[in-house]
Amino acid sequence: MELIIHTFGTSISKDYNSFVITNQNGRKKLHCDGVTSIHIGKGVQITSDAIMLAIENEIEILFVDKSGKNNGRVWSNKYGSVSTIRKGQLSFTTSKVAVEWIKTIITQKILNQQALLLAISSSTSSGLNEVDKAVSRLEDYIIKIQGLKYEHLHDISATIRGWCRKRSIPTHSERLNPSSFTAKLALKSA
Incomplete structure (x- = not known):
């Protein structure tokens, strides 16, 4: 599941192995197993603990603008990540x-x-x-x-x-x- 959060004032934090999403409408808890990527828009806060949980579970975090265009990303350097792909490309050459x-x-x-x-x-x-x-x-x-x-x-x-x-x-x-x-x-x- 892709988690897309672009509501101003929303915050993402960590509670054990779950992401806690809090905004003016309330609080929701999502276990990290079902999440494949997190898209974060402007005005959204994320804690370093939530970022580390995403990295540990190889969940990509994308920072996007209003139109959904990717401006930056955080990902894991574990097997299957971009760094491993680059190493494979180098050995292929x-x-x-x-x-x-x-x-x-x-x-x-x-x-x-x-x-x-x-x-x-x-x-x-x-x-x-x-x-x-x-x-x-x-x-x-x-x-x-x-x-x-x-x-x-x-x-x-x-x-x-x-x-x-x-x-x-x-x-x-x-x-x-x-x-x-x-x-x-x-x-x-x-």
Whole structure:
């Protein structure tokens, strides 16, 4: 249940494992088990004990304006919280799965661009030759992207961004063994 409190003068406090909501109409007690988030509007007070109860039970507290737009939030740093999600995202970027995922995303975007070009060209007869060339070049990019064989995202990022022919950025394995990368650069310049 989402607890939305925006009545001016309302206060939220804690009583054992329950939130106590007090306003001019009376007092209501809600056990924390049924609450998933608390939305607090302007003119509402909340005690630090109530905030700690929400954090302990992984209940998100959102501070909202009159229109319901989120201006701030308080949440738990336990498993499943935003910090854990960020750590998972960071470890994903260093995995081989990330390389395949980004190749799939970029390929789909190129396919969408091809579809757009073909849709536009079907409505107009002028420029069909340029559209065909562009669609063909985009198809070449798809083949290049699918042909990339790297294990780490940072190894292919420069290649995808600019399709640079000369590799002046070391791969992950070359970073671990810098002498091999230096030797490759010396051979290229010779």
